[in-house]
Amino acid sequence: xDTKNKKSGFATIIGRPNVGKSTLMNQMIGQKIAITSNKPxxxxxxxxxxxxxxxxxxxxxxxxxxxxxxxxxxxxxxxAAEGTLSDVDVILWLVEPSxxxxxxxxHILEQLKKETKPVILVINKIDxxxxxxxxxxxxxxxxxxxxxxxxxxxxxxxxGVAELxxxxxxxxxxxxxFYEEDTITxxxxxxxxxxxxxxxxxxxxxxxxxxxxxxxxxxxxxxKGKKELIDIEASIICERDSHKGxxxxxxxxxxKKIGSNARYDMEKxxxxxxxxxxxxxVRKDWRDSDIQMKNFGYNPKEL
Numbered sequence: 649x650d651t652k653n654k655k656s657g658f659a660t661i662i663g664r665p666n667v668g669k670s671t672l673m674n675q676m677i678g679q680k681i682a683i684t685s686n687k688p689x690x691x692x693x694x695x696x697x698x699x700x701x702x703x704x705x706x707x708x709x710x711x712x713x714x715x716x717x718x719x720x721x722x723x724x725x726x727x728a729a730e731g732t733l734s735d736v737d738v739i740l741w742l743v744e745p746s747x748x749x750x751x752x753x754x755h756i757l758e759q760l761k762k763e764t765k766p767v768i769l770v771i772n773k774i775d776x777x778x779x780x781x782x783x784x785x786x787x788x789x790x791x792x793x794x795x796x797x798x799x800x801x802x803x804x805x806x807x808g809v810a811e812l813x814x815x816x817x818x819x820x821x822x823x824x825x826f827y828e829e830d831t832i833t834x835x836x837x838x839x840x841x842x843x844x845x846x847x848x849x850x851x852x853x854x855x856x857x858x859x860x861x862x863x864x865x866x867x868x869x870x871x872k873g874k875k876e877l878i879d880i881e882a883s884i885i886c887e888r889d890s891h892k893g894x895x896x897x898x899x900x901x902x903x904k905k906i907g908s909n910a911r912y913d914m915e916k917x918x919x920x921x922x923x924x925x926x927x928x929x930v931r932k933d934w935r936d937s938d939i940q941m942k943n944f945g946y947n948p949k950e951l
Contacts, residue, residue, distance in 0.1 A: 653822060654703065654704040654705070654822065654823070654824075654825070655703055655704035655705075655817050655820040655821065655822055655823075656704050656705045656706075656820060656821070656822070656823045656824060656825050656826060657705075657706065657707070657736075657737035657738065657819075657820035657821055657823070658706075658707045658708075658709065658735060658736040658737050658738075659706055659707070659708055659709070659736055659737065659738040659739070659740055659816050659820075660708075660709040660735070660736045660738075660739055660740065661673055661708060661709065661740045661742060661770075662739060662740070662741055662742070662756065663741060663742035663743060663756070664743075664752040664753065664756070667742045667743060667744055667772055667773075668742060668772045668773060668803040668804070669742050671803040671804055672740075672742060672770070672772065672801065672803035672809070673697055673708050675803050675804075675806055675809050676699055676706075676708065676809060676812070676813060677697045677698070677699050677708065677832060678699075696708070696709055696833060697832060697833045698826075698827045698831045698832060698833065699813070700825065700827070700829040700830075700831070703817055704817060704820065704825075705825045705826065705827065705829075706813070706816055706817070706820065707826055707827070709735070709736065736765065737765065737766075737819065737820055737821060738765065738766055738767075738768060738796075738816055738819045738820065739760065739763065739765050739766070739767045739768070740767075740768050740770050740812075740816070741756065741760065741767055741768070741769050741770065742770045742772050743769065743770070743771055743772070743785070743789065744771075744772060744773055745771050745772070745773055745774055745776075745777045745781050745782050745785045745800070746781075746785055747781070747784040747785055747787075747788040748788075749788065749789070749792065757792055757793060760793060761793065766796035766797075766819045767793065767795050767796055768795065768796055768797045768798070768799060768812070768815055768816065768819075769789055769790075769793075769795045769797070769798045769799070770799050770800075770801055770812060771785055771786065771789075771798065771799070771800040771801070772801055772802070772803050773802065773803075773804075774800045774801065774802050774807065774808070775802040775804065775805050775807065782800050786798050786800070796815075796819060797815045799811055799812045799815055837868075837917075837918070838865045838868055840917065841865060841868065841880060841882075841914055841917075842863040842864065842865050842882065843863070844910045844913045844914055844917070845863045845882055845884065845906065845907075845910045845926070846861065846862070846863045846884075847910075847913075848905075848906045848907075848909040848910040848913075849861055849863070849884060849895065849906050851909070852902060852905055852906050852909070853894065853895065853902070860886055860887040860888070860891060861884055861885060861886050861891075861895075862884075862885040863882055863883070863884055863885070864882065864883050864885065865880065865881070865882050866881040866882060866883060866927075867879065867880070867881040868880045868881075870920075871923070876920050876921060877920065877921045877922075877923060878914075878918060878920050878921070878922050878923070879923045879925075880914070880922055880923070880924045880925070881924075881925045881927075882924070882925070882926055882927070883926070883927045883928070883929050884903075884906075884926060884927070884928045884929070885929050885930075885931050886928060886929075886930055886931075887930070887931065887932055888930065888932070889930055891930075892928045892929075892930050895928045896928055903926055903928065906926065907924050907925075907926045910924065911924045
């Protein structure tokens with residue numbers, strides 16, 4: 649690709665937990681990289697994905713939701729989210745279509761008022777409300793801050809996403825590409841696979857358990873003599889013995905459900921058959937342990 653007169657830069661997606669940040673990013677790059685669920689705080693790390701087209705390249709940073717931290721993992725997640733603001737060319741602030749601005753949004757507003765970068769307000773979930781509610785939301789928010797643009801979208805349906813991409817490109821500087829044009833993400837495949845398992849666990853399990861789980865990939869390699877088959881062994885880590893029983897389920901039914909759902913996504917990602925074996929391990933209070941957090945891919949030194 650000729651890089652002359654191309655736009656290239658970084659855009660971060662911020663917002664409260666569960667506003668649809670990962671769904672929007674997946675929609676913009678046209679591929680599922682970040683995991684999604686209707687439970688808050690699904691994303692725990694900054695996930696970097698890349699959209700490359702004729703006019704240039706956008707590197708997206710999908711961040712954990714900004715929220716009040718309850719433990720070291722929570723502090724790590726908030727730090728990861730707020731730390732992206734100074735690293736990017738454009739900030740996308742994702743909100744729901746409401747004319748009420750709650751404490752969570754006001755906290756983010758205070759962060760944004762310190763920034764000189766252009767902020768695009770993205771009003772998500774417009775497919776779930778009436779058009780007049782969207783207009784009321786626009787009117788409420790534009791009185792709070794001088795946004796570069798305000799773009800209503802439905803991340804789930806894809807409405808307004810092409811216009812949002814146009815607006816992001818408008819604010820990017822000209823310059824060379826950061827990644828090869830066939831790059832979709834800088835995430836290691838093992839990490840994406842681990843997150844797929846965690847996503848399926850989030851979908852299947854009850855409210856109190858998902859925040860206390862992590863997933864580690866113990867082994868991932870093509871089977872000898874069968875290159876089209878990949879053997880993956882993984883452990884779901886939980887904090888209590890009682891949680892372990894719930895994750896396994898009656899006669900292993902819950903673990904089988906999580907495994908078969910995750911395997912479907914893995915085979916689409918890898919383009920090969922997957923033999924997945926799952927275990928469940930208990931690591932008490934791992935979310936407050938620096939050593940254990942590091943073992944599970946969250947670096948406490950970044951706090």
